[in-house]
Amino acid sequence: MAYQKIQPQFSKKTCRFCEQRIDYIDYKDVKLLQKYVNSIAKIDQRKRTGNCPKHQRALAQAIKRARIMALMPFVNR
Numbered sequence: 001m002a003y004q005k006i007q008p009q010f011s012k013k014t015c016r017f018c019e020q021r022i023d024y025i026d027y028k029d030v031k032l033l034q035k036y037v038n039s040i041a042k043i044d045q046r047k048r049t050g051n052c053p054k055h056q057r058a059l060a061q062a063i064k065r066a067r068i069m070a071l072m073p074f075v076n077r
């Protein structure tokens, strides 16, 4: 029971960053980034987040930066 599958929600598929016209995703905004990682701190796939490719890439980059700056965990066991 190390990993429990979370029921994905596919209802909303719009990109939140496009809606709010956010170009640059701040790596210091941990509260925001935390929404896009799962329970073991892995980055959610686009299917789950509903982001567009451009913003998903920017988000992944921001999360990786936050990890290096020790704002977020690499792995959460």
Ligand SMILES: [Zn+2]
Binding pocket: 015, 016, 017, 018, 019, 051, 052, 053, 054, 055
């Ligand atoms: Zn977008």
